[in-house]
Amino acid sequence: MSSLPSPTKEGGIPSEPGNPQPSSDGLHAGLKNRHLSMIAIGGVIGAGLFVGSASGIAAAGPAILLSYALVGLMVVLVMRMLGEMAAARPSSGSFSSYADQALGRWAGFSIGWLYWFFWVVVLAVEATAGAQILEGWIPAVPQWAWALIVMVVLTATNLVSVSSFGEFEFWFAGIKVVAIGGFVVVGLLAVFGVLPGSDNPGAGFGHLTDAGGFFPKGPGAILTGVLMVVFSFMGSEIVTLAAGESSNPQRAVAKATNSVIWRIAVFYLGSVFVVLTLLPWNDASITKDGSYVAALNSIGIPHAGQVMNVIVLTAVLSCLNSGLYTASRMAFSLGQRGDAPRAFGQVTRRGVPQAAILSSVLFGFVAVFFNYQWPDTVFAFLLNSSGAVALFVWLVICFTQLRMRGIILRESPEKLVVRMWLFPYLTWATIAMISFVLVYMLTDDDAREQVLLSLLVAAVVVAIALVRDFRERGAKAAAPAAEPDAARDEARDETVRR
Numbered sequence: 001m002s003s004l005p006s007p008t009k010e011g012g013i014p015s016e017p018g019n020p021q022p023s024s025d026g027l028h029a030g031l032k033n034r035h036l037s038m039i040a041i042g043g044v045i046g047a048g049l050f051v052g053s054a055s056g057i058a059a060a061g062p063a064i065l066l067s068y069a070l071v072g073l074m075v076v077l078v079m080r081m082l083g084e085m086a087a088a089r090p091s092s093g094s095f096s097s098y099a100d101q102a103l104g105r106w107a108g109f110s111i112g113w114l115y116w117f118f119w120v121v122v123l124a125v126e127a128t129a130g131a132q133i134l135e136g137w138i139p140a141v142p143q144w145a146w147a148l149i150v151m152v153v154l155t156a157t158n159l160v161s162v163s164s165f166g167e168f169e170f171w172f173a174g175i176k177v178v179a180i181g182g183f184v185v186v187g188l189l190a191v192f193g194v195l196p197g198s199d200n201p202g203a204g205f206g207h208l209t210d211a212g213g214f215f216p217k218g219p220g221a222i223l224t225g226v227l228m229v230v231f232s233f234m235g236s237e238i239v240t241l242a243a244g245e246s247s248n249p250q251r252a253v254a255k256a257t258n259s260v261i262w263r264i265a266v267f268y269l270g271s272v273f274v275v276l277t278l279l280p281w282n283d284a285s286i287t288k289d290g291s292y293v294a295a296l297n298s299i300g301i302p303h304a305g306q307v308m309n310v311i312v313l314t315a316v317l318s319c320l321n322s323g324l325y326t327a328s329r330m331a332f333s334l335g336q337r338g339d340a341p342r343a344f345g346q347v348t349r350r351g352v353p354q355a356a357i358l359s360s361v362l363f364g365f366v367a368v369f370f371n372y373q374w375p376d377t378v379f380a381f382l383l384n385s386s387g388a389v390a391l392f393v394w395l396v397i398c399f400t401q402l403r404m405r406g407i408i409l410r411e412s413p414e415k416l417v418v419r420m421w422l423f424p425y426l427t428w429a430t431i432a433m434i435s436f437v438l439v440y441m442l443t444d445d446d447a448r449e450q451v452l453l454s455l456l457v458a459a460v461v462v463a464i465a466l467v468r469d470f471r472e473r474g475a476k477a478a479a480p481a482a483e484p485d486a487a488r489d490e491a492r493d494e495t496v497r498r
Contacts, residue, residue, distance in 0.1 A: 027092060027332075029246055030163035030245060031245050032163075032166065034170060035170050035246075036255075037252075037256075038169065038173040039166070039173060039322070040256035040260075042169070045180060048229075050290070050308065052229070052232055053292070054294075056225050056228040057275070057276065057281050057291055059217065059225055060217055061211070061212065061216040061281040062207075062209070063215050063225065064276075067226045067229050069269060070433075071233055072264040072269065074433050075233045076260055077420075078236075079237065080418070080420050081420050083256070083257030083418045084405070085098045085400070085408070087249075087253040087254050087257070088250075088415040090240075090244045090250065090253065091244055091333065092244040092245070093241075093336075093337070094333075096111050097333055099400045102399075104469070105465070106469050107465075108337065110462045111393060112334045113340075114392060114393070115330050116330045116360070117386055119330070120327050120364050121367055123324060124370070124379070125383070126319045127150050127151050127368050128143075128368060128372075129316050130146070130147070130313055130320065131144070133309050133316070134313070150317070151365060154317070154320055154321050155358075158325055158328065159352060159357055161350050161352060162245045165321065165325050169318060169325075172314055172317055173318055179311045180266075180271055184270045187271075187299070190202060191203070191277045199298065199299060199300035207280050208276060210280060211280040212282075216282070231387070233268075234390040235322065237393070237397075238322050240253055242325070242329075243256075245351075250417060258418075275294070278298050278299065292311075324357065324361060327360040328353055328356040328357040328360045332344055332353035341355075343355040344359065367382055381453065388441065391438055392454070392458060398431045401427055402427055405423060
């Protein structure tokens with residue numbers, strides 16, 4: 001095991017022959033452009049899209065497309081704001097370090113730990129989901145063992161080097177992108193009846209209105225759909241954390257920010273649109289088999305269920321891989337800023353934050369245990385108490401960008417290469433949209449518990465941050481007063497010695 005030297009402001013650890021050059025915080029710039037491009041494209045496609053879209057369709061009908069469009073618009077605006085800050089000041093802590101600079105240390109501490117908490121809970125969710133699929137293929141290995149195997153393998157890849165993480169994520173995300181791109185193309189051919197050998201009658205756009213109209217559950221169902229799909233978009237911001245470990249972070253962030261619109265349009269709106277045009281929204285197979293499996297079955301794709309299981313497993317492994325990376329880099333940034341144990345802010349000679357990775361995966365292992373031992377109590381609490389964190393993160397990004405724009409213009413205006421559109425009006429409009437979603441969640445029976453428990457956890461973390469700030473200010477205020485006393489005592493001792 002490598003030693004853990006402390007990084008320095010001047011560059012930290014000397015690079016070994018053949019290794020990427022370390023950055024100012026000790027992390028190595030080991031991610032290539034192709035890694036970041038695929039992380040940016042695949043980061044917006046989570047397992048929630050494949051698994052959760054069926055419930056959204058059942059709740060809103062074809063109007064779920066508007067739900068996806070509204071949340072997609074919100075994500076595009078948030079990513080534009082985050083891209084503006086990340087391009088100007090690339091950081092492994094991303095929005096947490098920007099909140100620290102713009103809003104105060106309490107804000108960076110709070111949102112950093114909440115984000116870490118969100119992702120380590122996601123580790124448990126994704127490990128369990130992957131284990132369920134793998135157990136179905138090889139039932140001789142128990143589900144808990146599959147979860148353990150998956151976690152250990154991906155932990156090992158993250159511990160080796162950041163380039164090994166990037167390589168795994170490149171192929172995981174690549175499979176997702178190819179699969180969903182192929183689904184959209186083949187599905188559209190079937191929709192218009194030009195796919196050779198298709199079992200689908202090719203109804204064109206008829207299914208969007210032939211089962212109770214475009215709003216079969218009423219226009220209000222759009223908001224219900226928003227609550228059901230909003231969390232499947234979490235992960236778009238990962239590229240801004242990863243950019244800090246690339247050779248040209250400014251270019252990577254600008255490229256990812258500019259491409260987020262078409263990524264959401266194709267992968268989310270495009271794929272759900274294909275499902276809704278291949279089948280009536282109330283077709284029983286959508287909820288029974290899942291939206292994408294039902295769509296593939298309607299075309300006549302053989303073994304559609306197993307094909308989708310492979311794709312979902314890839315999405316799960318990708319999310320697990322990215323989640324471990326993201327949680328560890330956030331813990332690393334907190335450690336560097338003194339908001340977490342100092343060991344979290346140290347790296348190995350390979351430029352890997354070993355302590356941050358191991359602590360994150362350890363909590364993930366504990367959460368997996370809770371999921372098997374007490375799924376309806378302890379794990380349900382963890383799941384619900386992290387449920388609204390995505391919205392909290394987006395809100396903090398908005399408020400941070402309002403302040404950071406002025407800081408960047410004052411200190412380094414030449415680095416403002418990505419700009420938020422119609423600043424500050426669209427920033428405030430985004431804040432209003434996110435706030436409305438949070439308030440609306442309080443009126444929904446299923447979402448209310450998530451918001452309240454997430455607010456409770458957030459309040460505890462913010463309280464800890466404020467107490468730490470108060471104590472540190474008190475210690476700093478007492479220090480000058482103590483210095484004259486120390487000088488006086490030293491003079492008195494010198495007099496006695498004489």
